[in-house]
Amino acid sequence: MIRSLAAIVACLVLAGCSSAGTAPKQAGKTELKLYNDKGAWSKYFEQMGTLSKQQIGLNMKPVGYTDEPTYQAFIKASFRTNVKPDLFTWTTGGQLQEIVKQKQVADTSAVWQEAIKAGDLSPDLQPYYTIDGKQYCVPLNVAYWGMFYNKKVFDKYGLQPPATWDDLVKIADTLKKNKVTPFYHTSVLFSFVWFEQLMAGTDPDLYDKLSTGKAKYTDPGVVAVMQKWKQLIDAGYFVNPGDKTDPADLLKSGKTAMVSSGTWFNTSMTQRDLKAGTDYGFFVIPNVNPALPKPSIIFESGPLCSLAKAPDPEASAKYLKWWTTAPAQEKWSSSRGDVSANPKVEIKDEALGQVTKDAGGGKYRLVNRYFEATPPPVLTAALDGFGRFVGEPDSLQQVLETIQKAADDYWSTHSS
Numbered sequence: 001m002i003r004s005l006a007a008i009v010a011c012l013v014l015a016g017c018s019s020a021g022t023a024p025k026q027a028g029k030t031e032l033k034l035y036n037d038k039g040a041w042s043k044y045f046e047q048m049g050t051l052s053k054q055q056i057g058l059n060m061k062p063v064g065y066t067d068e069p070t071y072q073a074f075i076k077a078s079f080r081t082n083v084k085p086d087l088f089t090w091t092t093g094g095q096l097q098e099i100v101k102q103k104q105v106a107d108t109s110a111v112w113q114e115a116i117k118a119g120d121l122s123p124d125l126q127p128y129y130t131i132d133g134k135q136y137c138v139p140l141n142v143a144y145w146g147m148f149y150n151k152k153v154f155d156k157y158g159l160q161p162p163a164t165w166d167d168l169v170k171i172a173d174t175l176k177k178n179k180v181t182p183f184y185h186t187s188v189l190f191s192f193v194w195f196e197q198l199m200a201g202t203d204p205d206l207y208d209k210l211s212t213g214k215a216k217y218t219d220p221g222v223v224a225v226m227q228k229w230k231q232l233i234d235a236g237y238f239v240n241p242g243d244k245t246d247p248a249d250l251l252k253s254g255k256t257a258m259v260s261s262g263t264w265f266n267t268s269m270t271q272r273d274l275k276a277g278t279d280y281g282f283f284v285i286p287n288v289n290p291a292l293p294k295p296s297i298i299f300e301s302g303p304l305c306s307l308a309k310a311p312d313p314e315a316s317a318k319y320l321k322w323w324t325t326a327p328a329q330e331k332w333s334s335s336r337g338d339v340s341a342n343p344k345v346e347i348k349d350e351a352l353g354q355v356t357k358d359a360g361g362g363k364y365r366l367v368n369r370y371f372e373a374t375p376p377p378v379l380t381a382a383l384d385g386f387g388r389f390v391g392e393p394d395s396l397q398q399v400l401e402t403i404q405k406a407a408d409d410y411w412s413t414h415s416s
Helices: 001-015 039-056 068-078 096-103 111-119 149-157 167-176 193-202 202-213 218-234 247-253 263-271 315-322 325-337 349-362 376-389 393-411
Strands: 031-036 057-064 088-089 140-150 181-182 257-264 280-283 294-307 367-368
Touching: 031 039, 031 068, 031 315, 039 263, 039 294, 039 315, 039 325, 068 202, 068 263, 088 315, 096 376, 111 315, 140 149, 140 202, 140 247, 140 263, 140 315, 140 349, 149 280, 167 181, 181 315, 193 202, 193 218, 193 257, 193 294, 193 367, 202 218, 218 376, 218 393, 247 257, 247 263, 257 263, 263 349, 280 349, 294 349, 315 325, 376 393
Parallel strands: 031 057, 031 088, 181 257, 294 367
Antiparallel strands: 088 294, 140 257, 140 280, 140 294
16 A cells, blocks of 8 residues: 555656556647738738648637837847747848847758758749758748739820830830829838849849948949939939838829839739739839840748747647648638749739749849848848938938948958
8 A cells, every 4th residue: 555655656746647657748739820020911821820720730820010120029039038939920131040040940951851852842942041051941922023013004095014124214204294103112111122123123243242242332333223213213203202101002093103012012902802914914124234134033032930949849840841832832822812932833813923934934133132132230221221312312322321331330240
């Protein structure tokens, strides 16, 4: 009796015997929270959660933010607190490298190897997710940047998508004469869009050198691009950069005829019940420099990540692996009317499908989006600088000098 009692006590002290004499295994998560900076996509994330529950037994609930600084502050705070996301969205380039160097992000090399072998991910994407020879995160989305345009406005004035940069300027002139604002731009977050487009279409090699500190923002080639941008602003081709109206609403109303954006902007069109080919279209923006061997096209890929110390690392890894598969990507792509990182997925929108095919086939020179290509401290200075410039074009030289100072400070302690 005493021996039996002692055995029971020992069993309890050793944290719980099961009926089989072994400790019960803690059940893994059945629902994951995906923290993201894409609050407007909540319903699409919820649809993916429903599908993942059906296919792999893991539900997913989105927690969406619409303010980027608040979102980034939360994710970085999670590194030090017990409130940790199962999954989260981020950006590639310097911002991903920063948190990987802090050992905060889960290694996804095995997921990439398996997905590439299965044909679910392209090897061309792998470098954007590779840091010191290992992969981190998987593609949440891919996007190619071009021009969305109001087709009814174009039809009204007999306009066609441009074949050259001069054609685009002639279109802008025609629209302005008819009291239609040709282009959208903004003084907040996306203030870099026209800088990257003009740089990539004028001298993509110089653009790449800026991102690695091998060129200066005060170099003559960069100054010339900024002067070209100033000419467009001075010509009255842009909306008020402080206008807080959603660009999709401006495009739908016809108050603005064209919006330069990533293919993900197509989601904003479909959300407003607009039909591709009838209400709006999409074209690749021609190079400013017609002598370039290939049209430059801005490319981005946003990552879906898991923390190295995620609440349930196995569940998070399982979800990331599923996310890359064709069944998941077909739903993700078709629900938003966007392109996919999975080469097996057929793109239903004809224009987006064509640009995806052409980009994959080597027709374009892919240029990494400025937001990802630029080191975070330099990016912060540049976003502020470009935001000032679009409202005060005469500040051009001062803006470039301020950005270059941030670049000098950064590259003095970092190697490219």
